[in-house]
Amino acid sequence: MSPTPSPPTTSACGTCALNNAANLRRLGVDPSGHDLVVALAGNPNTGKSTVFNALTGLRQHVGNWAGKTVDRAEGGFEYHERRYKLVDLPGTYSLLSTSEDEDIARDFLVFGRPDVTTVVVDATRLERDLNLVLQILQITTRVVVAVNLVDEARRHGITVDFRHLSRELGVPAVGMAARRGTGIEDLLDAVERVALSPTSFGGRRLIHRNRRLERAVSHLAERVARHVPGVTNPRWVALRLLEGDATLERAVAEGRLRELVADPAELRSETVPEEPDA
Amino acid sequence: MNTTLDRLSPGETATVTALDVEGPQRRRLMDLGILPGTRIRAERSSPLGDPTAYLVRGSLLVLRRNHAGRIHVDRHQG
């Protein structure tokens, strides 16, 4: 239920100086006529929905616990006269999801082909959250890393070197405190930069230390790409097949890999066990 | 000293040596940041005795005793 967030609050903070990036126009639930799609991904409870609300002016529910958002929510904003559709996703610890909320996030990131994937990470848990960033970078390099909760980090005596982080990851990394609206402008600039860059959708090369694994992945990815032309992220599919992802195996066996690209919802694993009398 | 995670008392620190869990559940633990070599600290037990919250890579993760018992650790001295 209630995947659609409530209508925009116009008066409350739309005008306060901090919260207002000068060139941002919040479009609420109306992403019609958008030019570009931006996904909000990240570990649970990092502030994705807070960023979503700050950019769209909507009131998607937020809460201080992992798992508040369990469905996709869409909204729109305009920046420098360009319209963006913003997609808020459930939090996920990795792309190898096991629960349905994580499936929804994974499917959109892997098969939905957003123009920009904004990964929201918690500045106070950078190490763990980077695990997911690195996984996402294997799928696409059209990524912006939004290091949120820098206000909390400061309270804990942590400072982040964004330039270094950015260099290491090969994608823009910006700091923000979404709840106060700080850093929104930086985020928007980074998103715009990535959105307009000619970077391909392909991910960054796997950095597996294991050479044999790397060879196996490349080889299988080639087969997958040949077998199912146009499949998104053959390398990721290959890796998942090697790891023994039952859903993907079934999709391949039944020749549905191509359809998966068209309708990611199909990928969701069957979640209902046998009927009670069975 | 080799033991399992459930044997740590609150305040004690250890390093994970092995996970005695297979399949998706193993994967889940690793995604949460619990893998061989990870430093882990028992933080608090639930008021009813089980489960326990562990500090792993800066976050507090809750594990029930029967699951924690399948995580082998090397307890830090002192």
Place this chain on the structure above:
Amino acid sequence: MTRSPILDETDRLRAELPENFRDDIVESLYAEAARISATSLSHGERPARPTLDKLLDRILTHRVWGFLAMGALLFGVFWFTIAGAAVPSDLLSNLLVEHGHEQLNRLSRLLSLPDWMSGLLVDGVYLSTAWVVAVMLPPMAIFFPLFTILEDFGYLPRVAFNLDRLFAKAGAHGKQALTMMMGYGCNAAGVTATRIIDSPRERLIAVITNNFSICNGRWPVLILLGTVFLGQLAPPPLAAVVAAASVTTVAALGVLTALVVSWGLSRTVLRGATSVYSLELPPYRPPRIWRTLYTSLIDRTLKVLRRAVTMAAPAGAATWLISNITVADASLAAHLVDLLAPLGWLMGLNGIILLAYVVAIPANEIVVPTILMLTMTLGTNLFGAEQGVLLELGTAETATVLVQAGGWTLLTAVNLMLFTLLHNPCGTTILTIWHETRSATWTAVATLLPVGLGIVVTSLTAAVARWAGWG
């Protein structure tokens, strides 16, 4: 089916890989993450977990204080809600129910609408909508902002942590407590929230038991009954406390029922081991009180208003219709009430209450107004109400109506509170259960199990009460 060449290739390649290659994948990711994070961060002197967080946890998850705090918070939220909602509720009821109804009646006379039309629109649709708004809006506009502040603070996972042992014993997932807390807002939302539970077995248990979390549509019913019947047993200064205590008790009973039913399910049709789970205790974050109050208030107001229009209005029309369509010398409602009366008696309720529950399947909000409307028309015609006209009474007079015209006793009120907890989920929730499980069988189980339980429990209390001479 022929095996896909890709899968064959996969198997071949996998066989060549070292056994622990899966671990390698994660380990190399983490090694890289650790390196990047170490070189990008500079730490000050402060500890990994701030002392304030530790202190709060020491209290809120303490063996004694933890549970006391939990009880006190729950009770405090209800007390605040009950005490705070009284005045605005009376105000709204004065404005919408009394004056508004009168004005509309005058207007319909002015337009010389036919009787049946003004009856249906003004007495049916308008009155029930107005009543739902007056009774539902104030308590929900107080309850939910308070709840949201606790949520934003980071308290909910602590509750799950405190109670987890009980859930483990019941064979349930550790995150079920969280989905139950979401159910306090709306069971449909609670059922959707079970997506965070990764094992299908434990998820189904959470879906089936979510209805034992009292939702948005049922809190005000309990608050009203608690205030009108139980609160009035106590001396006035304590009335709100007693009412809050009775609501807290029913909520606690709900948790207990969820645990017992989970236990039963996990020992019978949904047997299996509990899965490794990953409840996370987030750091406490100071909630932004004003912002939360504001957004949560708007949210709830819109929600209550929307439900009032989409649910209460048609239900009001239906009630008016069954009260006014006459078949063989009596209204349709009277026939139905007669039909349900024996079961009603058995459950320590009455036929009117059961009929109201049938009418209110789409939305629980409408139960009390429907009961009142039917009681006024079908009970001893004490107040000379017209057929199917909802009362124009404040909450204070409600008890009088029910006792004098409906023949209610304390047993009726207590059993209605129990039945409010234990009955079928509302229409929206049933649809959501279907949507989430895609199984007719499980949807039926989730729908019928609570009503069955409700019938058994209320019949038992009724039997005991009558045996002891209280009924």
